[in-house]
Amino acid sequence: MVGFVSIDALQQALTAQQYIADRPLATAIYLSLKLRKPLLLEGEAGVGKTEVAKVLAHILQGRLIRLQCYEGLDIATAVYEWNYPRQMLYLRAAELEGEGKDQALHDIFGRDFLLRRPLLQALEATADGPPSILLVDELDRADDEFEAFLLEVLSDFQISIPELGTIRAIQPPVVILTSNRTRDIHDALKRRCLYHWIAYPSIEKEIAIVQGRLPGVGERLIQQVVAFVHELRAMDLYKLPGIAETLDWVAALTALDRTALDPETVDDTLGAILKYQDDMEVVRKRGLQTLVEQVS
Amino acid sequence: MLPTTDHHLLDHLLAFGRLLRQFGLPIAPGQMLDLLAALVYIELGQREDVRHTCRTVLVRRREDLPVFDEAWEFFWAAQRQGNPSGFALPDTPVKELQIPRRLQRPRPQRMEDEDRPPDEQHEIEIEMSYSQSEQLRHKDFAHFTGDELDRARELIAQLRYRMALRPTRRWQAGRSRRIDTRRTLRQTLRNGGEVLTLLRRERSWKQRPLVVLCDISGSMERYSRILLQFVHTVGAGLRDVEIFVFGTRLTRITRALEHRDIDEAVDLVSNVVVDWGGGTRIGDAIKTFNWQWGRRVLGHGAIVLLISDGWDRGDPALLAREMGRLQRTSHRLIWLNPLLGRAGYQPLTRGLQAALPYVDDFLPVHNLQALEQLGPTLAESLISNVGRSAPRPRVS
Numbered sequence: 016m017v018g019f020v021s022i023d024a025l026q027q028a029l030t031a032q033q034y035i036a037d038r039p040l041a042t043a044i045y046l047s048l049k050l051r052k053p054l055l056l057e058g059e060a061g062v063g064k065t066e067v068a069k070v071l072a073h074i075l076q077g078r079l080i081r082l083q084c085y086e087g088l089d090i091a092t093a094v095y096e097w098n099y100p101r102q103m104l105y106l107r108a109a110e111l112e113g114e115g116k117d118q119a120l121h122d123i124f125g126r127d128f129l130l131r132r133p134l135l136q137a138l139e140a141t142a143d144g145p146p147s148i149l150l151v152d153e154l155d156r157a158d159d160e161f162e163a164f165l166l167e168v169l170s171d172f173q174i175s176i177p178e179l180g181t182i183r184a185i186q187p188p189v190v191i192l193t194s195n196r197t198r199d200i201h202d203a204l205k206r207r208c209l210y211h212w213i214a215y216p217s218i219e220k221e222i223a224i225v226q227g228r229l230p231g232v233g234e235r236l237i238q239q240v241v242a243f244v245h246e247l248r249a250m251d252l253y254k255l256p257g258i259a260e261t262l263d264w265v266a267a268l269t270a271l272d273r274t275a276l277d278p279e280t281v282d283d284t285l286g287a288i289l290k291y292q293d294d295m296e297v298v299r300k301r302g303l304q305t306l307v308e309q310v311s
Numbered sequence: 312m313l314p315t316t317d318h319h320l321l322d323h324l325l326a327f328g329r330l331l332r333q334f335g336l337p338i339a340p341g342q343m344l345d346l347l348a349a350l351v352y353i354e355l356g357q358r359e360d361v362r363h364t365c366r367t368v369l370v371r372r373r374e375d376l377p378v379f380d381e382a383w384e385f386f387w388a389a390q391r392q393g394n395p396s397g398f399a400l401p402d403t404p405v406k407e408l409q410i411p412r413r414l415q416r417p418r419p420q421r422m423e424d425e426d427r428p429p430d431e432q433h434e435i436e437i438e439m440s441y442s443q444s445e446q447l448r449h450k451d452f453a454h455f456t457g458d459e460l461d462r463a464r465e466l467i468a469q470l471r472y473r474m475a476l477r478p479t480r481r482w483q484a485g486r487s488r489r490i491d492t493r494r495t496l497r498q499t500l501r502n503g504g505e506v507l508t509l510l511r512r513e514r515s516w517k518q519r520p521l522v523v524l525c526d527i528s529g530s531m532e533r534y535s536r537i538l539l540q541f542v543h544t545v546g547a548g549l550r551d552v553e554i555f556v557f558g559t560r561l562t563r564i565t566r567a568l569e570h571r572d573i574d575e576a577v578d579l580v581s582n583v584v585v586d587w588g589g590g591t592r593i594g595d596a597i598k599t600f601n602w603q604w605g606r607r608v609l610g611h612g613a614i615v616l617l618i619s620d621g622w623d624r625g626d627p628a629l630l631a632r633e634m635g636r637l638q639r640t641s642h643r644l645i646w647l648n649p650l651l652g653r654a655g656y657q658p659l660t661r662g663l664q665a666a667l668p669y670v671d672d673f674l675p676v677h678n679l680q681a682l683e684q685l686g687p688t689l690a691e692s693l694i695s696n697v698g699r700s701a702p703r704p705r706v707s
Contacts, residue, residue: 021354022353022360038359038360038363039363039366039367042353042360042363042364042367043363043367045352046349046352046353046364046367046368049349049352050345050348050349050352052345055371057373085480086479086480086611087479087480087481089481089482091493096493097493097496099492099493099495099496102496103496116503120500120503158479158481160481196373196607197606197607197610198607198610199607202371205371205372206339206341206342206371208371209367209368210367210370210371210372211367212373212376253601253602253636293632293636
């Protein structure tokens with residue numbers, strides 16, 4: 016299946032999909048594929064954690080199954096649920112047709128009545144096809160209860176359904192977990208995973224990323240924007256702009272037909288990169304004029 | 312699945328694993344096996360790749376990354392000096408504080424009576440002590456004698472607080488109008504396919520997390536030790552509690568206060584904290600909290616207790632801004648001020664004036680009675696958990 020002969024090969028495949036991964040990240044992904052171990056990605060918001068799973072799905076041509084986490088995520092939403100209305104109707108119909116009750120009760124716990132949620136879907140890839148890519152997004156937003164059964168699934172890639180028996184993955188999925196670190200992930204879960212912290216990219220790398228994602232945008236604008244964003248990241252701000260914000264901003268400036276930064280435009284579009292009023296104030300106080308001159 | 316690498320490598324790896332442990336990284340034996348399995352796929356000649364591999368397999372927290380890098384450099388430096396695995400590390404302990412997990416508080420043992428049920432015994436004792444010390448309850452902590460302090464600390468240790476509840480997004484069996492289809496169908500099956508009753512479910516509730524920020528600067532000196540006792544008591548009964556102290560800088564002392572014995576706990580805190588009894592920069596401390604901790608500990612609608620007399624040497628504008636942010640990210644922001652109990656006290660300092668608009672409750676903490684009365688405030692808003700309830704009338 017997942018046949019990359021070397022880290023280089025994987026890195027090139029990622030680059031071909033416009034995902035610029037540095038060597039440590041590529042190594043982590045490569046090992047995750049080879050060892051079939053889940054990969055836990057942490058990092059500030061907007062550094063491209065989720066993107067890793069999407070790009071992998073493209074490269075491996077597998078199905079991307081995304082599970083967005085939130086507090087209270089339960090088995091019924093994450094793993095499986097029985098289709099109760101359908102079961103009820105079936106029982107009714109069986110009764111009307113005079114079918115044996117025992118048979119009907121047996122029938123309604125068949126696979127036809129099972130609603131498959133993401134974690135169960137992720138176990139369904141066939142042996143000869145491409146693997147599924149399971150993205151467990153923003154794991155830090157889920158609660159301990161969810162982590163507990165996620166741990167169970169990730170340990171053996173199997174799920175027990177009392178009425179149906181154990182469902183085991185024929186081909187285990189590629190698993191990417193992401194966390195923004197608003198909460199610490201439980202150690203037991205971390206122990207199952209490889210770990211990688213994605214830092215903000217260097218100026219050169221970020222320029223390459225923007226060029227790859229937004230072809231046709233002038234080089235001067237990209238260089239200025241990236242340099243500007245890097246200035247901001249060095250400042251004392253509450254919420255630093257991520258790569259996602261850089262891309263948004265370049266797109267916004269392009270939509271306004273700008274080919275270079277000027278203080279007025281920066282002032283008008285600051286909302287594309289800074290999401291807190293306080294932060295905008297800090298940056299304006301520092302002087303947009305000076306900042307623009309610095310990066311020009 | 313052990314790789315067919317030579318023993319030399321294995322020795323190195325094991326030595327490196329040992330080194331990491333000495334540096335304080337929790338390396339499980341399973342991880343070393345994972346590492347061996349991973350190295351099969353890596354070109355061992357590429358040292359950087361080997362380093363990345365070790366890092367992604369062995370490190371699980373961002374905080375440990377720099378430690379890993381340092382250990383790696385150290386390891387190879389030692390190799391170059393021909394000191395393969397026998398490291399001559401100074402044997403200082405790397406983990407500073409080894410504190411046992413919080414346990415059940417020991418019950419007061421003085422009225423030992425084996426036959427009586429423990430709860431009853433406990434209650435009776437509290438009653439007696441309170442009747443004996445009615446006077447003590449109204450006296451300002453600042454005027455306590457040494458004996459009275461000891462007595463008050465015993466009393467404080469017996470206080471119990473409950474936090475207001477918040478609705479979680481989980482369900483449990485219950486009586487609301489929501490039908491629990493899963494349980495209903497299971498029950499139906501047991502009854503041979505007949506729906507006899509519809510089972511219901513309701514929201515489950517959890518105690519809100521509590522965050523305490525306690526001022527320990529010079530002007531608070533007469534209060535800080537006894538208030539730390541109070542903070543210790545508050546924390547002892549709760550699952551989600553985070554405790555910080557500040558003077559000129561913010562220090563997290565949650566771990567140190569987990570110690571069940573208050574004296575040892577306070578001693579530990581004294582070791583960790585560097586700025587006892589110095590000046591106060593409330594704004595800077597709260598800013599540090601907002602930036603470094605806010606997102607991690609205020610997630611689930613926390614109640615924040617800020618304990619300070621409001622003597623601030625910092626910038627009032629900064630304080631106002633950070634208080635605003637703290638209020639917006641918490642469920643309820645309660646300022647406890649020991650000076651508020653004094654007759655004729657007016658909160659006129661510039662810092663307080665800047666901060667007060669962002670405070671939900673402004674309450675005294677100067678004597679035992681005030682500490683008792685705090686109980687209802689913390690447990691309140693059981694019903695009004697959706698929005699902010701109106702501030703309590705301010706005591707002047």
